[in-house]
Amino acid sequence: MVLLTWIAEVADEPLVLEPDDRQVEWETNTWRLGTEDEDMMSLSVPEVVAAFERTAATIRSRIRELDFHGVATFYVWHDEQAGQLRCSTGSVPPNELPFDGSYVHSGDLGLVIEASLADRQPGVVTGSNLEDGQNCAEQAAARQEGTPFPVWVTSVGAASP
DSSP states (O other): OHHHHHHHHHTTSOOOOOTTOHHHHHHHHOEEEOOOHHHHHHOOHHHHHHHHHHHHHHHHHHHHHTTOOSOOEEEEEEETTTTEEEEEEESSOGGGOOOSSOEEEESOHHHHHHHHHHOSSTTOOOGGGSOTTOOHHHHHHHHHHSSOEEEEEEEOSSSOO
16 A cells, blocks of 8 residues: 555655745645555545545644644645645645645545546546647646636644634
């Protein structure tokens, strides 16, 4: 279960909370979690949800030990274009996450995980999914502007958003 190991390792990786330098936070605290088809098919949504919840709890404890008193959010999303689960921690409230496209807070991490586990061709956009006359880049841009993607968020900072 490689994915579960990687999720657990995120909790112990370097963590930067620098409200004045969000780019450094993003580069340090953002993780891409891809895995092999075999691993994805053997995992259940509750197993992956539990792994992320344990990671969030550990990050919350680490932030308390850092004596950071601001807002901090741990968040997880399925990057459909890359075919990966991703997670990050930032000194931002949930409504200020650093995404270019529109997103919606999901109170149900299971929905985000389910979408990722169900993605049988991660990072692949098939011809049948393209609208007539659109190339992949045009479709991706249209998706970014249109339908918001779900992002699971949980507070890990001392201050509430």
